[in-house]
Amino acid sequence: MSTMATIVFFIFAIIAVASAWGVVTSKNIVHSAFFLALSFAGVAVLYVLLSAEYLAAVQLLVYAGAISIMVIFAVMLTLRGDVAESSPVTKKWTQGALIGSLVFIVLAVVILTNRDWRILAQPALTEGATAELSKVLLSWYMVPFEAAAILLTVALIGAVIIAKGGHESK
Amino acid sequence: MSISVGLGSYLLVGAMLFCLGLYGLFVKRNIIAILMSIELMLNAVNINFVAFSRFTPWADLGTSPFIGQVAAFFVIVVAAAEIAVGLALVIAIYRSRRTTNVDDFNWLKW
Numbered sequence: 001m002s003t004m005a006t007i008v009f010f011i012f013a014i015i016a017v018a019s020a021w022g023v024v025t026s027k028n029i030v031h032s033a034f035f036l037a038l039s040f041a042g043v044a045v046l047y048v049l050l051s052a053e054y055l056a057a058v059q060l061l062v063y064a065g066a067i068s069i070m071v072i073f074a075v076m077l078t079l080r081g082d083v084a085e086s087s088p089v090t091k092k093w094t095q096g097a098l099i100g101s102l103v104f105i106v107l108a109v110v111i112l113t114n115r116d117w118r119i120l121a122q123p124a125l126t127e128g129a130t131a132e133l134s135k136v137l138l139s140w141y142m143v144p145f146e147a148a149a150i151l152l153t154v155a156l157i158g159a160v161i162i163a164k165g166g167h168e169s170k
Numbered sequence: 171m172s173i174s175v176g177l178g179s180y181l182l183v184g185a186m187l188f189c190l191g192l193y194g195l196f197v198k199r200n201i202i203a204i205l206m207s208i209e210l211m212l213n214a215v216n217i218n219f220v221a222f223s224r225f226t227p228w229a230d231l232g233t234s235p236f237i238g239q240v241a242a243f244f245v246i247v248v249a250a251a252e253i254a255v256g257l258a259l260v261i262a263i264y265r266s267r268r269t270t271n272v273d274d275f276n277w278l279k280w
């Protein structure tokens with residue numbers, strides 16, 4: 001991996017993690033939503049570095065585009081009172097911080113001590129990675145692919161019906 | 171010694187995002203913030219899938235090296251479905267309860 005790629009990796013890894021930190025610490029939920037979009041965009045750049053260009057595009061379109069907009073819409077539909085205090089933390093936040101730190105320490109120890117994972121990237125496998133991915137997705141994984149399509153359709157219809165409300169107002 | 175970005179660096183970034191999401195899941199009281207934390211965790215898992223798929227393409231001979239990316243793709247699909255239904259439920263609950271604070275979601279408590 002070239003020096004340039006290393007610099008890009010660190011810049012966007014720091015952006016992704018710092019934005020995630022902003023998501024969970026910001027008291028203003030609108031700021032949280034924007035930090036979330038920034039974090040997703042940083043992760044998309046990491047996908048490009050991992051030569052997964054198709055996933056990077058999907059990440060930008062689905063996560064940074066659609067999901068962020070949906071979250072912001074939900075925030076605006078449900079916002080009450082002072083926006084600066086719209087996303088408070090519990091009084092027992094130290095316990096959450098403790099559990100989160102413990103899990104991170106365990107994961108970091110496992111990652112840093114596992115010798116099998118101390119490897120650098122091989123040269124990129126093929127030129128047309130997206131074409132190869134599409135072949136895998138539409139041949140070996142065709143049934144899960146169609147199931148995912150049905151899942152998305154059902155979920156979106158269900159979301160519309162749930163959000164539209166029942167018949168109690170009649 | 172030069173700084174090199176290997177598999178461990180990506181896994182560490184994934185672990186950081188996952189633990190920040192876990193922390194948010196535990197401490198946030200607004201349900202939309204909790205859904206955002208869940209999205210962060212799913213995203214962290216995706217980084218691991220793609221990183222393993224990039225760094226260990228020889229892991230299973232005879233299978234495609236893109237299986238990790240396929241898994242990440244399905245995680246994205248499920249995450250999109252999950253956030254859509256989750257936010258619809260939030261709006262439905264908000265309509266009757268006028269709140270998004272999870273401490274007030276206590277129908278099943280007696």
